[in-house]
Amino acid sequence: MVVNIFMEAPSVEEIVVAVKRDFDHKVTVKRTGVRRVYMSCERDTIHSLCKYMHGVLNFEQASSVGGVDWVDHLQVVYHLSNYFNGVMVEITVDIPNDDPHIDSVALIWEGADWHERETYELFGIIFDGHPKLERLLTPQNYEFFPFRKSYKLRGQE
Amino acid sequence: MMWITMGPQHPFSHGLWTLKVKADGEIIVDAEPVIGYLHRGWEKECENRTYPLIIPMADRLCYSASMTWAHVYCKVVEEAIGIELTDRAMYLRVVADEICRIQSHLMWLAAMGTDLGNLTIFLWALREREFFLDLNVKLCGQRLTTNYPRIGGVRNDMPYYFERDCLRVVKRFEKALWEIIGLTDESAIFLSRMRGIGFISRKDAANYGLTGPSMRGCGVDFDIRRDDPYCNYDLLDWEVAVCNDGDAYGRYKVRIEEMFQSCEIIKQAMAKLESIPKTDPTRIKVPRNVPEGTHFARLEDPRGESLMYLVSDGTDKPYRLKVRSPIFVNVSAAKHMVKGVRVADIPAIMGTIDMCLGEADR
Numbered sequence: 001m002v003v004n005i006f007m008e009a010p011s012v013e014e015i016v017v018a019v020k021r022d023f024d025h026k027v028t029v030k031r032t033g034v035r036r037v038y039m040s041c042e043r044d045t046i047h048s049l050c051k052y053m054h055g056v057l058n059f060e061q062a063s064s065v066g067g068v069d070w071v072d073h074l075q076v077v078y079h080l081s082n083y084f085n086g087v088m089v090e091i092t093v094d095i096p097n098d099d100p101h102i103d104s105v106a107l108i109w110e111g112a113d114w115h116e117r118e119t120y121e122l123f124g125i126i127f128d129g130h131p132k133l134e135r136l137l138t139p140q141n142y143e144f145f146p147f148r149k150s151y152k153l154r155g156q157e
Numbered sequence: 158m159m160w161i162t163m164g165p166q167h168p169f170s171h172g173l174w175t176l177k178v179k180a181d182g183e184i185i186v187d188a189e190p191v192i193g194y195l196h197r198g199w200e201k202e203c204e205n206r207t208y209p210l211i212i213p214m215a216d217r218l219c220y221s222a223s224m225t226w227a228h229v230y231c232k233v234v235e236e237a238i239g240i241e242l243t244d245r246a247m248y249l250r251v252v253a254d255e256i257c258r259i260q261s262h263l264m265w266l267a268a269m270g271t272d273l274g275n276l277t278i279f280l281w282a283l284r285e286r287e288f289f290l291d292l293n294v295k296l297c298g299q300r301l302t303t304n305y306p307r308i309g310g311v312r313n314d315m316p317y318y319f320e321r322d323c324l325r326v327v328k329r330f331e332k333a334l335w336e337i338i339g340l341t342d343e344s345a346i347f348l349s350r351m352r353g354i355g356f357i358s359r360k361d362a363a364n365y366g367l368t369g370p371s372m373r374g375c376g377v378d379f380d381i382r383r384d385d386p387y388c389n390y391d392l393l394d395w396e397v398a399v400c401n402d403g404d405a406y407g408r409y410k411v412r413i414e415e416m417f418q419s420c421e422i423i424k425q426a427m428a429k430l431e432s433i434p435k436t437d438p439t440r441i442k443v444p445r446n447v448p449e450g451t452h453f454a455r456l457e458d459p460r461g462e463s464l465m466y467l468v469s470d471g472t473d474k475p476y477r478l479k480v481r482s483p484i485f486v487n488v489s490a491a492k493h494m495v496k497g498v499r500v501a502d503i504p505a506i507m508g509t510i511d512m513c514l515g516e517a518d519r
Contacts, residue, residue, distance in 0.1 A: 035385055060360075060363035060364065061363050061364070061366055061368075062366060063366070063455070063462060063464055063481055064464055064466070064479065064481035066466060066479040066481075068468055068476075068477050068479075069477070077451075077466060077479070079453060079464060079466070079481070081462075083363060083377055083378075083379040083384075085384070086379075086381070086384035086385035088385070088453075088455070090453065092451075109364055109366065110364050110365050110366065110489075110490075111364065111365050111366020111367075111486050111489070111490075112366070113489060114485060114486065114489040115481075115486075118485075136192065136193060137192065137193040137196040137518055137519075138193065138196060139193075146198060146201060147198075147200065147201055153201065153202075153205055
């Protein structure tokens, strides 16, 4: 296998050590595979963590931002990918049902822009600081969030 | 200054989507893509189906990349169950994926030809594509919605004489592609309409989230098949097509080179299949229920990086299945690509994105 070596890229172990050092107890981080790291944090840390991942650890791309409805709370899941060593980081952030706000990362990675709009319209999670938080896939006049578990399909109980 | 709405029915928009552009005379100063005409709640539908029933649905995400979409779905479920495929199943998937990649790129080339008014490219590319679709028919009985990968392997082994036919088609195609290149690279009109437009720098391409040939055409040297290998791609000897131009023509060059590399991969995978005994199983039995947990898998689609994120709750239906579609992100970068060009350049720039609305709207 050929490895990109034209720029310094941290290995999985270095990522784990660096995040543990700089975010101390605020971020839970563990290695889950050969090129996989899992992190979870509180919602007030996510913006600084993403800025750190982008600026310091060289994660140039936010592959995806998505939501999960766990009924008792909502969750936002970030997948960040590194072009130099193929490492992918998964970050999960829990947010309460009654206050679904989280800081937007669309100004760090422009690729996260539409993912956040999609998560907003499907789950009702509001991304603070997003440049244009409007409905994207569903019509503008929808007032419900179809991917929440409380929204039942025909045939479901 | 005026806003021009191009779409949803417009010759350049392959599928239903709209590109609103703000034009100052002929020069575009701002743009806004509008999608969602084909949104059918794919991810929500999956929560109501058992795991094997989602494979044919995954085919329908994109008609010309059905094999890779079913593959990425099977891959994420396999990761959740925690099984390893047999070598034979892996190489069969490699062959199927690369056939899919070639026919998808040929479909793009055909569409690109009509966008630029060259119908010969369209006819010749579609003619070549039919040979690969015939291979699909031989392998899985369908031209486009193949329904071939299964959780734990593939549906069936190669039929008789498939290897011979496959190598014949590939050998023929490697010559025929040069004929098509003669139509494009030696045509002054094609070159003048493709060169120097839709420029994106390497840094921006990464930040906008471009993936696949669009990203490699901007100089990002990254291919999931090589840098995050799956299905024994790391055991094959091939090269990633990268072009530093960053314009529409660079993205075209990357796709052409990828077709040659795919031919190379098919030939090598076929040789590997030859060395594996026929008794090696192509499919492993898997449990009906998937253990609780969250998993994701990604692979290199013809259009970019396709990723699926699976949340399973221990039953036979997924709790949540998120799809990361490459086109969904690539088209969001459209507004940066078209800024500063003329209105007449839009078809050439948007053509190089290789639109597929089924996966973008889901």
